[in-house]
Amino acid sequence: MIADSPTPRGAEPGQPLDVATHRGAVEISPGVHWIGALDPGLRTFDIILRTANGTTYNAYLVRGSRGVAIVDTVKAEFADEFFKRLESVASYGEIRAIVLNHLEPDHTGALPELMRRAPRARLYISTRATSMLKALLKPKEDDRPLAYDTVGTGDSVSLGDCTLRFLHTPFLHWPDTQCTYLVEQGVLFSGDVFGCHYCDSRLYNDRVGDFRFSFDYYYAHIMRPFKGHVMDALKLIEPLRLNMIAPTHGPILRDRPRRYVNHYRELSTSSLAERIGNEERSLIIFYMSAYGSTARMAEAIRAGAEEQSGVRVSLYDLEGGETEPFVDLIEEADALAFGSPTINGDAVKPVWDLLSSLAVVNLKGKLGAAFGSYGWSGEAVRMIEDRMRGLKMRLPVAGLRIKLIPTEEELDACRDFGRRLSAALIGGEQGRVIDFAELG
Numbered sequence: 001m002i003a004d005s006p007t008p009r010g011a012e013p014g015q016p017l018d019v020a021t022h023r024g025a026v027e028i029s030p031g032v033h034w035i036g037a038l039d040p041g042l043r044t045f046d047i048i049l050r051t052a053n054g055t056t057y058n059a060y061l062v063r064g065s066r067g068v069a070i071v072d073t074v075k076a077e078f079a080d081e082f083f084k085r086l087e088s089v090a091s092y093g094e095i096r097a098i099v100l101n102h103l104e105p106d107h108t109g110a111l112p113e114l115m116r117r118a119p120r121a122r123l124y125i126s127t128r129a130t131s132m133l134k135a136l137l138k139p140k141e142d143d144r145p146l147a148y149d150t151v152g153t154g155d156s157v158s159l160g161d162c163t164l165r166f167l168h169t170p171f172l173h174w175p176d177t178q179c180t181y182l183v184e185q186g187v188l189f190s191g192d193v194f195g196c197h198y199c200d201s202r203l204y205n206d207r208v209g210d211f212r213f214s215f216d217y218y219y220a221h222i223m224r225p226f227k228g229h230v231m232d233a234l235k236l237i238e239p240l241r242l243n244m245i246a247p248t249h250g251p252i253l254r255d256r257p258r259r260y261v262n263h264y265r266e267l268s269t270s271s272l273a274e275r276i277g278n279e280e281r282s283l284i285i286f287y288m289s290a291y292g293s294t295a296r297m298a299e300a301i302r303a304g305a306e307e308q309s310g311v312r313v314s315l316y317d318l319e320g321g322e323t324e325p326f327v328d329l330i331e332e333a334d335a336l337a338f339g340s341p342t343i344n345g346d347a348v349k350p351v352w353d354l355l356s357s358l359a360v361v362n363l364k365g366k367l368g369a370a371f372g373s374y375g376w377s378g379e380a381v382r383m384i385e386d387r388m389r390g391l392k393m394r395l396p397v398a399g400l401r402i403k404l405i406p407t408e409e410e411l412d413a414c415r416d417f418g419r420r421l422s423a424a425l426i427g428g429e430q431g432r433v434i435d436f437a438e439l440g
């Protein structure tokens with residue numbers, strides 16, 4: 001654990017650090033400076049994330065005996081602040097390397113100007129970032145060729161007495177993402193990983209306010225859809241000696257950084273599987289019903305599905321639920337069925353609300369099915385199926401539509417629908433299409 005904040009250049013020794021008023025670089029570890037920017041006024045990030053007290057765009061400068069490296073830049077609007085901090089500790093002629101852990105514009109907005117000012121620098125990007133770099137810079141035919149190298153796990157760049165080693169960590173949060181480890185000092189420049197949208201000019205995790213909510217919220221929206229990739233990244237990160245984690249957003253994690261690594265593992269580990277046992281498969285049926293017909297279908301589907309041993313079936317009326325806990329359930333389920341009546345040619349809003357909330361979880365390969373009662377047109381079932389296909393779910397049983405009130409024969413068909421869905425879940429035969437609307 002690092003005992004206290006190093007004194008930033010320009011700050012009085014012993015004075016509390018506040019980068020809202022200190023415009024220079026901040027030395028966070030010997031030879032390593034924070035040269036980022038504060039954005040306290042931001043209230044929405046990437047359209048989907050709320051940012052109650054803004055964010056930071058963290059960028060870093062590493063000084064070695066044979067030159068300087070810049071690790072990430074800032075959003076374009078904050079380039080002046082970034083360059084002022086950089087210029088307070090280095091000249092552009094000293095910069096030999098520009099490492100881009102992630103090419104999203106919040107970290108590459110100052111890149112074109114930095115490349116112009118530091119022509120001796122070479123870019124280091126992950127192998128999957130090449131097309132993004134070209135799309136970002138849009139070089140013209142008569143421009144000089146881009147000076148960049150692609151790097152992967154284990155590759156490194158030497159700055160003389162210090163070494164930057166790369167870890168390939170794709171999809172955290174884009175396919176291009178990587179982390180960069182300063183070997184000699186145990187500092188991990190982690191990109192978006194371990195970041196959060198939390199703007200506090202006191203900079204360090206042991207100095208800022210309580211940012212636990214922001215940390216978990218950020219994980220839930222940025223990392224959660226890629227839990228498998230998080231686990232792969234943790235395999236690379238956990239063996240490292242970690243004195244500090246320096247992410248691109250939010251507090252620098254100098255106090256017990258490994259807590260955050262452990263927390264990522266907890267957040268990425270399925271808890272439902274531990275509670276009900278890995279041997280059971282989980283099917284969840286969600287429905288809304290206008291006159292009780294879709295509800296009766298849901299109950300019959302549940303009855304049929306429950307006949308299959310090894311499948312735990314849950315039934316939820318969306319009228320009595322909240323989206324967020326349902327998303328948690330859905331993430332850990334093996335199969336989902338959605339039931340909706342058709343009203344004005346559409347599925348009903350609570351169904352869409354839930355379906356539109358599922359971008360934060362990975363549903364690829366889960367089984368899906370749709371059903372519903374309708375009055376005259378019955379589009380809802382196929383619309384729900386289209387959405388599930390868009391979420392990369394597999395639909396082993398064709399949607400089941402029933403006109404108005406289900407008869408006993410039709411309820412038998414619902415039970416059969418449930419049986420077939422359960423059978424598909426445990427690897428049995430896939431269902432045939434039953435559509436009473438088409439039967440007339």
Ligand code: FEO
Pocket residue numbers: 102104106107173174192248249
């Ligand atoms: Fe902070 Fe994915 O950019």
